[in-house]
Amino acid sequence: MTHHNLLAQEADVPADQPTTGPWWDWAFAWEILPDMLTAFVQFTLLVTVVGTLIAAVLGLVIAILIMVLPRPLAWLVRWVANFIRMTPIVVQLILLFWAFLWLDALTIGIIVFGVHYATYMSEVYRAGIESVPKGQWEATTALSMNAVRTWRRVVIPQALRSTIPSLGNYAISMFKDTPFLYAIGVTEMVTLAVGEIGGTTFRYNEAVTIAGLIFLAASYPTAVLINRLEKRLAYAH
Amino acid sequence: MDWLEEQRQHLQALSDFSDRLIDGLLTTIQLTLLGGALAFVVAVALGLMAGAPSLWLRGPARVLIEFFRGISLLVLLFWMVYVLPLFWMANPDLPGEGLVRNTFLIGVVALGINYGAYGAEAVRASLTTVSQGQWEATTALSMSWPHKMRRIIFPQAWALMLPSLANLWVHLLKGSAIVYILPGVNDFTFELNNLRRPTDIWFSHALVGLVTYFVLALILTIFMQALEARAKHKLGRGPSLKEILSPDPPAIAPDAASSSTATLSTEKGSQARGETDASQTTGGGAR
Numbered sequence: 001m002t003h004h005n006l007l008a009q010e011a012d013v014p015a016d017q018p019t020t021g022p023w024w025d026w027a028f029a030w031e032i033l034p035d036m037l038t039a040f041v042q043f044t045l046l047v048t049v050v051g052t053l054i055a056a057v058l059g060l061v062i063a064i065l066i067m068v069l070p071r072p073l074a075w076l077v078r079w080v081a082n083f084i085r086m087t088p089i090v091v092q093l094i095l096l097f098w099a100f101l102w103l104d105a106l107t108i109g110i111i112v113f114g115v116h117y118a119t120y121m122s123e124v125y126r127a128g129i130e131s132v133p134k135g136q137w138e139a140t141t142a143l144s145m146n147a148v149r150t151w152r153r154v155v156i157p158q159a160l161r162s163t164i165p166s167l168g169n170y171a172i173s174m175f176k177d178t179p180f181l182y183a184i185g186v187t188e189m190v191t192l193a194v195g196e197i198g199g200t201t202f203r204y205n206e207a208v209t210i211a212g213l214i215f216l217a218a219s220y221p222t223a224v225l226i227n228r229l230e231k232r233l234a235y236a237h
Numbered sequence: 238m239d240w241l242e243e244q245r246q247h248l249q250a251l252s253d254f255s256d257r258l259i260d261g262l263l264t265t266i267q268l269t270l271l272g273g274a275l276a277f278v279v280a281v282a283l284g285l286m287a288g289a290p291s292l293w294l295r296g297p298a299r300v301l302i303e304f305f306r307g308i309s310l311l312v313l314l315f316w317m318v319y320v321l322p323l324f325w326m327a328n329p330d331l332p333g334e335g336l337v338r339n340t341f342l343i344g345v346v347a348l349g350i351n352y353g354a355y356g357a358e359a360v361r362a363s364l365t366t367v368s369q370g371q372w373e374a375t376t377a378l379s380m381s382w383p384h385k386m387r388r389i390i391f392p393q394a395w396a397l398m399l400p401s402l403a404n405l406w407v408h409l410l411k412g413s414a415i416v417y418i419l420p421g422v423n424d425f426t427f428e429l430n431n432l433r434r435p436t437d438i439w440f441s442h443a444l445v446g447l448v449t450y451f452v453l454a455l456i457l458t459i460f461m462q463a464l465e466a467r468a469k470h471k472l473g474r475g476p477s478l479k480e481i482l483s484p485d486p487p488a489i490a491p492d493a494a495s496s497s498t499a500t501l502s503t504e505k506g507s508q509a510r511g512e513t514d515a516s517q518t519t520g521g522g523a524r
Contacts, residue, residue: 023327086407086454087447088414091426095442098433179311180415194315204319212316216307223307 029206032197036189036210043188044178047110052171054114059121063129064151066122085119090183092116097184105184117174124166128159165230172219172226189214243437250435251445254428261428262449264341268413268424269453272348273406279353280402284360285386298357305354310412313347318419344416352409359401363394396468403461407454414450425449 062081066074084092089112096108132155140150179190187196193207251258286298305313318340325334336342367390375385417427425446432441469475 023323083447083451086411086458087450088411088426090411090414090417091429091442091446091450094426094430094433095438095447098438098442176307176309179309182311182418183415190309190311190315194319198319204315205323208312208315208320212308212312215309215312216304219307220303223303 023205025203025206028201028203029210032193032207033210035197036192036207036214039187039189039192040214043106043181043186044175047106047113047178047181047186047188048171048175050110051113051117051174052167054110055117055121055170055174056167058114058118060125060156062118062122063125066126067129068147081119081122084116085123089113089116089177090180093180093184105181105186108184109178109181109186113174113177117170120170121163121167124163124170125159128161128163129155131162132158161233165226165233168222168226168229172222175222176215176219247436247440250432251440253435254432257423257431258425258428258445261423261425264423265410265413265425266453268341268344268348268416268422269406269410269457271345272352272409272413275345275349276351276353276356276405276409277402279350280356280360283354283357284364287357287361288364302354302357305350306358308351310347310351311415311418313351314343314416314419317343317347340419340421344413344419344422348409348413348416352405352412355408356402356405359398359405360394363397363401364390366397367393392468393472396465396472396474399461399465399468403458403465406457406461410454410457411450 062077065077066081068074069077092112093109096112097105100108136154136158137150140154145154178188181188182191182195185191185195190208190211193211194204197207198204283298283302286294287302289295289298308316317337321337321343322334325331325337371389371393375389380389413424414426416422417424417430429441429446432445463478466475466481467478470477
């Protein structure tokens with residue numbers, strides 16, 4: 001997280017440069033592009049990938065817990081999940097950031113995104129598990145499989161298949177939410193664009209526009225791919 | 238005793254700050270209602286365009302939807318705050334400079350077009366889910382386009398799209414929290430940060446903040462479920478709101494009531510909504 005301080009020194013732009021001048025400065029855009037891409041890979045992608053992994057695993061755990069726990073506990077887990085899902089991720093980020101000051105902001109961000117999206121994904125998993133035909137459950141009883149084997153070998157493999165596209169959509173959604181990390185000062189791409197580059201040079205135009213283009217360039221093809229995957233999985237049924 | 242004393246101080250701070258917190262809450266509610274209204278208009282307009290057979294309507298709608306959906310909400314906000322005024326700086330004669338300088342308005346517009354683009358997908362998907370026979374029947378009766386939309390297609394699509402729109406509205410409420418970063422928008426999250434200083438973080442953000450947002454989201458959800466129950470009743474597919482809310486429900490009510498009032502994720506509720514969920518995932522793209 002230190003290289004952005006370097007950036008302010010490296011950039012040969014005086015801090016008091018007025019915002020007039022060329023409306024779009026290609027040289028300046030070219031100069032900040034490497035730093036923006038670095039921030040993109042270092043923070044935006046990192047949070048998205050690790051957050052999605054946490055969400056995918058934890059979401060499945062939540063979905064299974066709600067189905068296997070005795071009723072009062074299941075009810076508790078479900079409402080805690082609902083509570084996390086129906087409250088703003090920004091407030092959650094600020095809360096955990098100030099509550100656990102000894103953890104660094106990036107870790108907090110990854111945990112909050114992972115847990116928040118786990119509550120969404122648990123709903124997807126639940127729908128997937130419910131779509132497993134009743135006959136499959138009956139067959140496991142008939143074969144006197146134990147619970148662990150039933151879940152691991154029969155239910156989860158069938159449930160997962162139909163959930164993959166929705167999980168992908170939530171991963172894209174998380175990707176587009178990562179700039180919320182601005183609220184706790186993680187210098188991901190948008191924070192870099194506005195806080196560091198804009199804040200030191202007073203040129204916001206190029207940085208913010210490049211950030212938007214990078215988001216479009218990354219999220220649109222992924223969305224198209226997931227749509228195709230979804231159609232293919234739908235036909236295969 | 239220390240703990241009690243601390244709580245007493247927190248409550249004191251809460252009452253000292255209550256005016257500002259309520260102002261912030263009102264700002265958040267305004268953002269949610271105005272942003273939601275704009276999002277709805279955008280969603281219906283773009284959704285109808287994206288579902289139209291003509292490429293001249295479909296093409297621009299698709300570009301706008303993918304653009305406003307693919308760009309992140311925060312990027313959109315920053316772009317509107319920092320880049321849009323440059324057009325006015327370059328030519329000072331352009332009218333409406335006050336509008337681009339109004340950060341609250343920028344918040345409403347950014348929320349509206351971002352979530353409206355998501356909503357457009359829900360509208361389009363629910364239009365295609367209305368059964369083919371209904372479309373054919375309107376053609377057979379040679380209904381005009383406004384007539385068939387208003388009387389036949391949209392009322393059926395409306396019942397289908399409401400669950401997705403309800404989800405998106407809750408998303409918009411939660412998304413409105415980020416608008417606090419704009420100068421001059423003192424919404425609930427902004428005022429929570431003021432409350433944080435005299436109290437501790439768990440009191441301000443967890444107890445006051447998250448619980449308030451949760452209650453707001455529950456109110457939105459229940460309101461939208463009531464709308465959905467009403468839409469279904471009008472199509473002759475369920476009990477009326479009066480029947481659902483009556484203290485001694487008739488024989489059919491338990492099933493229907495549980496699907497509409499037991500809010501979030503009861504098994505019956507989600508089964509009843511299964512078809513729209515499916516339409517949302519097939520047409521929904523990235524959300």
